[in-house]
Amino acid sequence: xxxxxxxxxxxxxxxxxxxxxDLDLTVADGEFVILVGPSxxxxxxxxxxxxxxxxxxxxxxxxxxxxxxxxxPKDRDIAMVxxxxxxxxxxxxxxxxxxxxxLARTDKAVIAAKVEEAARILDLTEHLDRRPANLSGGxxxxxxxxxxxxxxxxAFLMDEPLSNLDAKLRVQMRTQISRLQRRLGTTTVxxxxxxxxxxxxxxxVVVLRSGLVQQVGPPQRLYDEPANLFVAGFIGSPGMxxxxxxxxxxxxxxxxxxxxxxxxxxRRLTAANAxxxxxxxxxxxxxxxxxxxxxxxxxxxxxxxxxxxxxxxSDVFAHFTVEGDAVSGGGLEEVGARQEExxxxxxxxxxxxxxxxxxxxxxxxxxxxxxxxxxxxVFDPATGAALSGEERVTDG
Amino acid sequence: MTARQARSATGWGVVNLVVVLYALFPVWxxxxxxxxxxxxxxxxxxxxxxWTLENYRGIFRTTEFTRALVNxxxxxxxxxxxxxxxxxxxxxxxxxxxxxxxRLLIGMSLLxxxxxxxSLVSPLFEIERALGIFDTWPGLIIPYMTFSLPLAIYTLxxxxxxxxxxxxxxxxxxxxxxxxxxxxxIAPLAAPGVFTTGILVFIFCWNDFLFAISLTSTDAAxxxxxxxxxxxGSSQFQQPTGSIAAAAVVITVxxxxxxxxxxxxxxxxxxxxxxxx
Numbered sequence: 250x251x252x253x254x255x256x257x258x259x260x261x262x263x264x265x266x267x268x269x270x271d272l273d274l275t276v277a278d279g280e281f282v283i284l285v286g287p288s289x290x291x292x293x294x295x296x297x298x299x300x301x302x303x304x305x306x307x308x309x310x311x312x313x314x315x316x317x318x319x320x321x322p323k324d325r326d327i328a329m330v331x332x333x334x335x336x337x338x339x340x341x342x343x344x345x346x347x348x349x350x351x352l353a354r355t356d357k358a359v360i361a362a363k364v365e366e367a368a369r370i371l372d373l374t375e376h377l378d379r380r381p382a383n384l385s386g387g388x389x390x391x392x393x394x395x396x397x398x399x400x401x402x403x404a405f406l407m408d409e410p411l412s413n414l415d416a417k418l419r420v421q422m423r424t425q426i427s428r429l430q431r432r433l434g435t436t437t438v439x440x441x442x443x444x445x446x447x448x449x450x451x452x453x454v455v456v457l458r459s460g461l462v463q464q465v466g467p468p469q470r471l472y473d474e475p476a477n478l479f480v481a482g483f484i485g486s487p488g489m490x491x492x493x494x495x496x497x498x499x500x501x502x503x504x505x506x507x508x509x510x511x512x513x514x515x516r517r518l519t520a521a522n523a524x525x526x527x528x529x530x531x532x533x534x535x536x537x538x539x540x541x542x543x544x545x546x547x548x549x550x551x552x553x554x555x556x557x558x559x560x561x562x563s564d565v566f567a568h569f570t571v572e573g574d575a576v577s578g579g580g581l582e583e584v585g586a587r588q589e590e591x592x593x594x595x596x597x598x599x600x601x602x603x604x605x606x607x608x609x610x611x612x613x614x615x616x617x618x619x620x621x622x623x624x625x626x627v628f629d630p631a632t633g634a635a636l637s638g639e640e641r642v643t644d645g
Numbered sequence: 646m647t648a649r650q651a652r653s654a655t656g657w658g659v660v661n662l663v664v665v666l667y668a669l670f671p672v673w674x675x676x677x678x679x680x681x682x683x684x685x686x687x688x689x690x691x692x693x694x695x696w697t698l699e700n701y702r703g704i705f706r707t708t709e710f711t712r713a714l715v716n717x718x719x720x721x722x723x724x725x726x727x728x729x730x731x732x733x734x735x736x737x738x739x740x741x742x743x744x745x746x747x748r749l750l751i752g753m754s755l756l757x758x759x760x761x762x763x764s765l766v767s768p769l770f771e772i773e774r775a776l777g778i779f780d781t782w783p784g785l786i787i788p789y790m791t792f793s794l795p796l797a798i799y800t801l802x803x804x805x806x807x808x809x810x811x812x813x814x815x816x817x818x819x820x821x822x823x824x825x826x827x828x829x830x831i832a833p834l835a836a837p838g839v840f841t842t843g844i845l846v847f848i849f850c851w852n853d854f855l856f857a858i859s860l861t862s863t864d865a866a867x868x869x870x871x872x873x874x875x876x877x878g879s880s881q882f883q884q885p886t887g888s889i890a891a892a893a894v895v896i897t898v899x900x901x902x903x904x905x906x907x908x909x910x911x912x913x914x915x916x917x918x919x920x921x922x
Contacts, residue, residue, distance in 0.1 A: 301817075329815070331815060
């Protein structure tokens with residue numbers, strides 16, 4: 250167990266392209282940190298550099314206080330779980346899990362004991378003498394985990410370990426990994442492109458885009474206070490609704506209608522020296538069917554024409570379209586691609602509201618929606634930076 | 646099965662049968678010849694009327710054939726071993742590493758394979774005589790190795806490419822040195838490929854006639870295909886047909902056994918289950 254410190258870590262390929270740019274990150278001893286971002290953001294490269302599978306072109310990497318930039322993977326004492334599991338097909342589960350210990354010339358009895366122990370934790374005891382080819386996807390995944398934990402390494406590195414599992418198994422394993430990490434208390438760096446995994450697993454989340462850190466913080470913080478448009482669009486499902494807006498006399502003029510600014514938001518915007526043209530972000534859950542609220546306090550009410558209603562049991566998602574161009578820039582295209590895969594629609598003109606199940610809303614009919622204007626997010630369209638963030642107040 | 650499918654299946658069956666018969670007919674003929682006695686040798690029967698093992702006894706009675714058999718086995722085994730070991734290392738580098746001149750290396754090795762051997766026989770003859778390795782084992786092992794390496798490198802690098810690279814990364818993270826990763830993880834997985842290549846190279850060395858006849862002069866290094874050409878009948882008026890047939894059968898059998906024995910290892914996809922899927 251150890252602290253992992255990345256100081257100005259940079260990966261530049263011989264052709265000049267930069268995969269990771271000046272990354273600073275300290276993973277505390279026992280901490281579970283998630284690297285998340287769309288494909289090509291440099292998250293896997295970062296992990297490979299920590300593991301020693303890729304050379305570090307710039308910066309310093311310290312594991313447990315020692316600079317390990319030029320050490321071979323075997324001398325770094327870290328364990329890695331690969332996306333494809335990378336189990337040795339010619340070895341049994343037992344041999345797979347004991348391989349690292351065998352290489353370290355550990356006593357045979359100790360290896361056997363450790364493998365048995367890991368197998369018990371992961372519920373693999375009855376499969377110990379089978380080969381990977383005869384295991385199900387979930388079992389293979391557990392063997393890959395087992396191979397990492399028998400070694401009791403300084404740190405675990407996990408490269409999208411759940412992405413090859415089906416949806417149900419993924420949720421199960423997610424909980425299991427989280428429990429395992431807490432139990433072992435081993436420093437863990439986990440790479441994923443799935444923001445749900447990022448939100449649920451980590452103590453802290455690092456959002457990366459094109460090799461640049463966008464924001465580092467606890468999951469809830471990233472959700473509540475996204476530092477920029479990219480993080481706002483990336484974290485949360487369905488994604489945050491983003492609209493163009495104009496600041497005019499204490500109100501935000503958007504395609505949805507005029508939204509009054511609360512005192513808190515107004516103070517922050519003034520402190521941040523906000524431009525007139527801004528991008529407004531509203532999370533789906535900050536809408537509500539106005540008819541369901543007995544005494545709406547503050548906020549604003551707008552009338553929209555509902556196009557599609559999707560009930561997921563606990564909530565109803567109301568989709569509607571507003572006038573105006575889609576918000577673009579700030580890397581939102583990459584996020585958009587991700588959201589289209591998830592079926593949530595691109596940010597911009599289409600708006601999604603999460604409302605209570607007792608709503609009387611009907612498809613094709615107009616609906617009065619209440620918006621919690623206290624929870625609005627405001628971004629600078631030029632830089633993508635959040636203008637409504639907490640930090641702005643202290644800065645100003 | 647519909648009538649049409651049945652007809653198509655029968656059609657294919659007939660075609661397969663014809664092809665198999667066409668391919669195996671000469672084999673059967675030579676085998677039948679080897680069991681005939683000199684009197685019935687030319688009677689044109691495909692099944693010997695009187696069976697005899699005299700031809701086999703005959704070829705093993707003199708050292709001409711047994712000596713050649715020892716040469717054949719020795720030269721083929723040594724060439725195959727060296728070629729496969731070298732090719733394994735070269736193919737691994739070709740499949741895994743990025744190094745300057747990689748394409749050139751592959752191109753050069755293919756170029757060697759493209760030279761018609763007949764055009765190289767005369768220079769090789771001169772070179773080997775100058776070096777003093779003419780009519781020796783190394784005199785055959787070196788050209789066999791050279792000419793089988795391109796094929797071996799090509800086949801093996803295809804096999805290495807099939808092995809997921811992540812296995813090697815996993816081994817490295819597990820604490821293996823590059824040599825250990827190769828020996829304990831990559832090599833066992835490449836075994837089917839190594840066997841396949843080994844068989845191909847062995848067959849090439851075993852069957853070669855051109856180099857064997859040109860680069861040898863005595864039975865010090867003459868291999869069976871060349872030695873058969875020097876078979877003589879028991880009298881000047883007798884063709885050694887029976888002996889040649891028997892010798893041909895004797896050198897075919899090991900190859901057939903060899904392939905049958907390793908067939909399962911070749912076919913078995915050892916990499917199944919390494920990664921997802």
